[in-house]
Structure formats: C-alpha cells, structure tokens
Amino acid sequence: MEEDDWILIERAMQGEEEAFSMLYKRYYSFLFNYLLKLTLDEQISADISQDTMLKAYLRLHTFRGDSKFSTWLISIASRVYVDKKRKEKRDINLMKQMKVILSRQLKWKSDQLQMEWSDYFAEFNQLETSIKMPILLHYYYGYTYEEIGEMLKVKAGTVKSRVHYGIKNVRKEMNRIE
Amino acid sequence: MSEQDKDHRQLVQSLKADWEKLNQIGDEWVDAAYLERQIQQAQKEKQRAMKKEFYLFLVSSVFIMIATIAVILQSFHAFVIIQCVTLVGAPLILFLLNKRKKKVTS
Numbered sequence: 439m440e441e442d443d444w445i446l447i448e449r450a451m452q453g454e455e456e457a458f459s460m461l462y463k464r465y466y467s468f469l470f471n472y473l474l475k476l477t478l479d480e481q482i483s484a485d486i487s488q489d490t491m492l493k494a495y496l497r498l499h500t501f502r503g504d505s506k507f508s509t510w511l512i513s514i515a516s517r518v519y520v521d522k523k524r525k526e527k528r529d530i531n532l533m534k535q536m537k538v539i540l541s542r543q544l545k546w547k548s549d550q551l552q553m554e555w556s557d558y559f560a561e562f563n564q565l566e567t568s569i570k571m572p573i574l575l576h577y578y579y580g581y582t583y584e585e586i587g588e589m590l591k592v593k594a595g596t597v598k599s600r601v602h603y604g605i606k607n608v609r610k611e612m613n614r615i616e
Numbered sequence: 617m618s619e620q621d622k623d624h625r626q627l628v629q630s631l632k633a634d635w636e637k638l639n640q641i642g643d644e645w646v647d648a649a650y651l652e653r654q655i656q657q658a659q660k661e662k663q664r665a666m667k668k669e670f671y672l673f674l675v676s677s678v679f680i681m682i683a684t685i686a687v688i689l690q691s692f693h694a695f696v697i698i699q700c701v702t703l704v705g706a707p708l709i710l711f712l713l714n715k716r717k718k719k720v721t722s
Contacts, residue, residue: 459659471639475635484645609627
C-alpha cells in the first residue's frame with residue numbers, strides 16, 4: 439500500500455475530514471469504473487460507489503492495512519452489489535426475460551464516442567454476477583484466485599471453477615452463434 | 617499454442633479492450649462538482665451515525681447508572697422515581713439545548 443494512502447487513512451481515522459475527502463477523490467473513480475463494468479449502468483454504479491465509500495468511512499478503524507486500500511474498497515463494493523442483487527431477487531423472473539444491456543445513457547455516450555463492443559462482451563454480460571465478478575477481478579484487475587476468494591468470502595477453488603465455467607460458457611455461446 | 621489457448625487469449629483480450637472503453641466512459645462521468653456533493657453527503661451521514669451512537673451510549677449509561685443507584689439504595693421506588701425524572705428531564709434538556717443552538721446559529 440502507498441505510504442501516502444496510509445497517512446491519509448490514519449488522519450481520516452482521527453476524524454480529519456479533509457483527509458477523508460482526499461481519499462474519496464482518489465478512489466471514487468476507480469470504484470465507479472469497477473462497478474460500471476459489472477452493472478453497465480451509471481446510476482446504479484454511482485449509488486453503490488457512494489454506499490461503499492460511506493461504509494468504508496464508518497468502518498475505517500477496521501482496515502488493518504494488510505491489503506491495498508483499493509482491494510478493501512473493491513471487496514466492500516462487491517458485497518454491497520451482491521446484497522443489492524439478492525434484494526432484487528423478487529424481480530428475477532422479469533430480469534431473466536430481459537437481456538442485460540448497456541443503460542440508455544451509456545449507450546448514447548458510447549455511440550457518441552463511436553465505440554463498438556465485441557460479441558464476447560455481450561455474452562459475458564449475460565453471465566450471473568457470481569460468475570462475472572471473479573472473471574473481471576482475475577483477468578482485468580489481476581487478482582489471484584486466493585485474493586478473490588478472500589474478497590468475496592468464498593473458497594479459492596470455488597473462484598477458480600466459477601472463472602472456468604464462465605469463460606467456457608462465453609466460448610460455447612460464441613461457437614453456437616458462429 | 618493450441619487452438620483452444622488461442623481462443624482463450626482472444627476472448628480475454630477482447631474483454632479487456634471493452635473494459636478499457638468502459639473506463640473511458642466512466643472517467644468522463646465523474647466530475648469535480650459531483651464528487652464534492654458526494655463527499656459532503658458522506659460527511660453528513662457520518663455525523664448522523666455518530667450522533668445516533670452517542671445518544672445510544674447516553675441512554676444505556678443513564679439506565680446502568682440508575683440501576684446501580686437503585687441496587688445501592690435497595691429501593692425499587694428510588695429506581696422508578698429517578699427513571700421517571702430522567703425520562704422527562706433528559707428530552708427537556710435536549711430540547712432546550714437544541715433551541716439555544718438554533719438561536720446562536722440563526
């Protein structure tokens with residue numbers, strides 16, 4: 439962990455609001471971008487980012503510094519997102535009928551920037567959160583299966599099998615389309 | 617490199633490229649004014665949480681104190697009387713303090 443981060447965390451723990459504000463500015467975008475990759479919705483990502491930062495602020499004294507501050511934030515955000523999904527379980531049938539796609543605002547922005555998305559990306563976004571999350575953390579953020587297991591409170595073996603299952607499924611769907 | 621490895625590599629590379637694009641969109645979405653608002657809101661929430669914790673601590677400490685006094689005096693009547701006085705008196709003091717605070721700030 440950066441020494442600078444640790445100093446800010448200690449100052450924020452002592453109640454210095456300016457230090458917390460600096461931490462917030464430093465990590466909000468990182469957190470928001472992580473959630474955007476999972477939710478594909480800016481509003482939901484913003485809500486969860488805010489929830490996560492507040493939770494981190496209130497529980498700052500529990501942060502021991504044995505991992506990076508960003509890792510700690512990602513693990514809180516992941517759990518907040520999973521809880522939110524669980525609460526939405528009532529609407530699961532409705533969700534199953536709809537394909538998970540970019541939010542309207544996000545689509546408008548990506549069209550404006552003339553961005554195109556791969557077919558793999560479309561298939562990846564159809565996976566369940568519990569599968570999507572470890573794939574993103576492993577292949578994009580470079581976390582090991584053990585680290586992801588600790589973050590999501592599951593066994594490393596489970597993480598590994600979820601990653602393999604998810605990738606296999608995406609490939610299978612792609613082969614079916616072709 | 618086997619065909620399967622090639623496929624796997626291509627899949628991961630494509631996903632990484634798409635996630636990079638999402639980063640680009642995300643970075644544009646978060647601006648300084650928005651962050652300031654969020655920080656202020658978080659600070660307010662923290663103050664609210666701390667106040668709640670403080671009141672809870674106050675109520676439980678008053679209860680424990682009264683119970684201890686009652687045990688020392690070995691009188692149930694003393695317990696009830698002190699409890700009633702506190703239940704009426706504490707909110708009244710709080711109300712008066714808040715009123716004074718409002719007067720000072722206005």
